[in-house]
Amino acid sequence: MQERRQLSETEKKEILDKYGKRCFIDGHPIESEEDIEFDHIIPVAAGGSTTLNNLAPVCKKHNRQKKTMALSEYRDYLALASLFQDGKLKYLDDVIVAKGHHPVKLLPYEVNTNGRSVTLYFDTAKADVSVYECPITDWQYFYALIPVQYIKNDKDLQPRALRQQAMWGLYRHFQRNTQLSPSICRFDNEGRLLLFDGQHKAAAQIWAGRKAVECKVYIQPIAKQLKETNLEAHQSYRQMSFYSYELMKKYADICGEDWEQYATLEGRKSEKGYVDFLINEKKMTYAKAKGEVVRAIHWRILNDSTNRLGDFISEKSRARRQPLTYSRIEKTFFRHMLSPIPNTVEFQSDEDLRDIEEKNLVQLMSIIADEGLVDRWNPERDDSVHQRTERIFSAGAIRAWVRILRDVLNAYLQLYLKGPEEAQRVLYRELSNEQFDWIRKFVRQIFSHPVWDAPDTSDQDISRAFTKDDDTTALSLLKDRRLEVEWVLQSASKA
Ligand SMILES: [Zn+2]
Known part of the structure; x- marks a missing residue:
């Protein structure tokens, strides 16, 4: 909440005289004087004033729970959650009733003889509005602010139910932004006004207290054609609502x-x-904005329940000493196996393979766990198998062999033939089971290389060098011992 000046006792009394000692959020009485706090009703950022008129009492508990929301926003947020609580499908009509409006069955109207205007007969007033005609279809329509009680959801043309999160997102959006395009309605044969496009928009505005909705209304009974037009218009964007x-x-x-x-x-x-x-609307820096997307992608991979490497990451499994940390995963698998973030591909279009890439990386990480750690990593026992595993997963070593593995996959999938950028996204593609069998073989070869074996003498011990968090040193050590791309490819084909 925005900074505001300290309220004097007189000012507090003035507000309490108006509201009583009741919490603005749901009207419950506030028992103790100490629990009474004051906050803005309409956010100042959304045009709320800084005067006493825009302040109301709130109990300590609700004031803490609402975090940065203004009082009206938090009240509406809780009310919306309770509207959806019973799990039943909700439509615009439910929102209109929940906000205390009394739906009126019909909206009488009259097209004036010259066809240039329409008269709308609301209960308390009538309105004349201009009529326009579509040059393609000759359909007539007008624009008007329609009082909420006259509007019904068009279940025939727009059968989809409201989604709570989408509605809340739009509510927040319209707290700070204007509505660019109107909702679209039609009159049916009986003279009812039905809203068939922009249901979420209208619902969000009504939830925020609007008494009238901006509408474009078709006046002829042309439901069938409208239905086709509407479906067509939604082909691209029907997919969007779903996605x-x-x-x-x-x-x-x-x-x-x-x-x-x-x-x-x-x-x-x-x-x-x-x-x-995030940069334009939320005023984030590029680095911070990009970090949000990066974090979400990393989070999904690490928290995928089928990712068996998760059992060996210390932040996820603290039962014992673990070979890996988040930062180690970032420097290895995330750095070398994920394509550049952010990309410009449209979400859930045919070109969007991010989900597949994530799934592939989860599978690759599980293979690493199977072949390198399960039944091997055992710090309590600390036997020769465990010590070998420690060498493989030491800081510099893993950074080096993940790069080798990436280059092996590049060569195996012949990505260099497809173009230079492909090398940066080895897993950004459909991979068959057979290809994953090969990937498993490559991993197995890398882990079976003698470089990880116990040294014969202390001067042959390179494991200390591997513990340095530096992949250049480790890569050149591995190269010296012939753990490189060619060797992995050849030995896997012989295995
Ligand atoms: Zn309260």
């Missing part, structure tokens, strides 16, 4: 509300698009 739900889950854990807001905006979306959004 925004999928994507919503994808980044929500790491990026929270920023992501929700981005995912509910219209238009094509990409990693780069999200980075730009």
Whole structure:
């Protein structure tokens, strides 16, 4: 919440006279004087004033829970959660009733004889608005602010239910931004006004307290054609509404509300698009914005329940001393096996292979665990098998062999034939089971190399050099001992 001046006792009394000793969030009485706090109702950033009119009492507990939200936002947030609580599908009509409006069945209207205007007969007033005609279809329509009680959801043309997160994202968006395009409605044969496009937008605005919705209304009974047009218009964007739900889950854990807001905006979306959004709308630096996307991708790979390497990362499994840390994974698998982040590919288009890349890396990391660590890593026993494993996973060694493995995959998949950028994204493609069998063989070869064996004499012991967190030194040591791309490829084909 924004800084605000200290309230005097008189000012506090003035606010309490207005609201009583009740918490603004849900109206419960505040028992103890000490629990009474004051905060802004409408966020100042969203145009709320800094005067007493925009302050209300709130109990200590709710004031802490609402974090940076203003009082009205947190109240609406909790109310929205309770609307969706019963798990039943919710539509615009439910939102209208939940906000205390009394739906009116019909909106009588009259097209004036010259066809240039329409008269709308609201209960308390009538309105004349201009009529326009589409030059292609001759359909007539008008624009108007329609009071909420006259609007119904068009279940025929727009059967999809509301999504809570999308609605909340738009609510937050419209707290600080104007609505660019109106919702689209039609009159049906009985004269009911049905809203068929922009349901989330309208629901979000109504939830924020709007009493009227900006609408473009078609006046002829042309449901069938509208339905076709609507379906067509949604071919690209029907996919979007669906994917925004999928994507919503994808980044929500790491990026929270920023992501929700981005995912509910219209238009094509990409990693780069999200980075730009964070820079432009959230005033982040490029590094910080990129870091959000990077973190989300890393998080998904590390927290994939099928990633068996997770059992050997100290932050994830503290039961004993572990060979790996997050920072080691970042310097190795994430650095060399993931394609550059952020990319510009449209999310969930045919070109978007990020999910596949993540899945491939999870599988590769599991192979590393199977072939290198399971039943081998055992610091309690500290036998020769464990000591060999320690050498393989020492700081410099792993940095070096992950690079070798990356180059082996490059050669095996012949990516150099496809272009220079392919070498930077070895796993950004569909890989068959057979190809993964080969990858397993390569890993096995690397781990079976004699360089990891116990030294015969102390002057032959290179394991101390491997513990240096430096891949250049380690790479040249491995090269000296002939652990390099050619050897891995050849020995795997003989194995
Ligand atoms: Zn309270």
